[in-house]
Amino acid sequence: MLTPVLASLLPLLLFCRISICQYSSDQCSWKGSGLTHEGHARDVEQVYLRCSQGSLEWLYPTGAIIVNLRPNMVSPAAARLSVCIKPSADSRGTNIYLDRNGKLRLLLREQDQAQGKVQCFSIQEGALFIEAVPHMDISRRITAFQYELVSDRLGPEAHSVGAPCQPCSDAEMLLAVCTNDFVARGSIKKVEQEEEHTTVTVELSRLYRQKVQVFVSGGVRVRSWTGRIKMPLQCGVRAGEGEFLFTGTVRFGEAWMSCAPRYKDFLRLYDEAQQHGTNPCHVDTD
Known part of the structure; x- marks a missing residue:
């Protein structure tokens, strides 16, 4: 059943399908205010965010906005991307839906946003339709979240309880x-073992690359690093002896494991690929 606010906006939404709504933006992050809609609460703002990551902050929400999340480059691979959003702890004032060709699917209720749980979905599932929940006092209502576009390997199920734990193939590992x-x-x-994921504390003897600083150096005279890497809970990871090669992605400032072979197994695989000239890049294994 449609909410009263959503029902009142439907005529305008249909208009937006064939025309242009009153407002638009094209950037990585967006900050707006529902106060600009006070005199015309039926307006729907189209927001276009065209970066791999960014944020949205909607103060005093009224009416609704449609948020289109897209990569900044046109590529066939873009259809395989997924979108992840992480609401801030004080996010409230709206319900968030997925809007695909006018059909809405509830993604996050207002009361769920404060939990700050990451929600992911395929980029082909549509835009975000963010609808203000009617309140007598909107002065303390702010909807805010971070977003990231991720590869299909870390797609909609990457942060969910039911995420699969498939081992990497040799090609994926390289x-x-x-x-x-x-x-x-x-x-x-x-x-x-935490409520919805496993956290692995690691000590590193070699840091080849980190996109952002998720591993901390032990000091100038100590060539070691420490950090924490997350994995889905049901992967059943256990502490093991010996050295591993840890690889993965950084999502909202947190490291998530991708492939983690024993270093000796990676070394064997790398040497074999080197002999056949099939390595996609060079790694200093000395």
């Missing part, structure tokens, strides 16, 4: 070393 947000060699020090 490619992960070349393309992932972080690549490091080290050992597992501790494994903690």
Whole structure:
């Protein structure tokens, strides 16, 4: 059943399908205010965010906005991307839907946003339709979230309880070393089972790459790094002896595991690929 606000906006939404709504923006992050809609609350603003990551902050929400999340480059691979959003702890004042050709699917209720849980969906599932929940006092209502576009390997199920734990193939392993947000060699020090994921504390002897600083140096005279890497809970990871090659992605400032072979197994695979000239990139294994 449609909410009263949504029902009142339907004529305008149909108009927006064949014309242009009153407002638009084209950027990585967006900040707006519902106060600009006070005199015309039936307006729907079209927001276009065309970056791999960014944020949205809607103060004093009234009416609704449609948020179109797209990569900044046109590519066939874009159809395989997924979108992840992470609401802030004080986000409230709206319900968030997925809008695909006028059909809405509820993604986040107002009361669920404060939990700050990451929600992911395929980019082909549509735009975000963010509808203000009617309140007598909107002065303390702010809807805010961060977003990221992620590859299909870390797609809609990457942060969910039901995410699969499939081992990487040889080709995926070699490619992960070349393309992932972080690549490091080290050992597992501790494994903690949390409510919805597992956190692995690692100590690194070699840090090949990190997109953002998720691993902290032990000091100028100590060539070691420490950090925490997350994995889906049901992967059943355990502390193991020996060295591993940790690869993965950084999502909202947190490291998530991708491929993590034992270093000796990676070394064997890398040497074989090197002999056949099939390595996608060079890695200093000395």
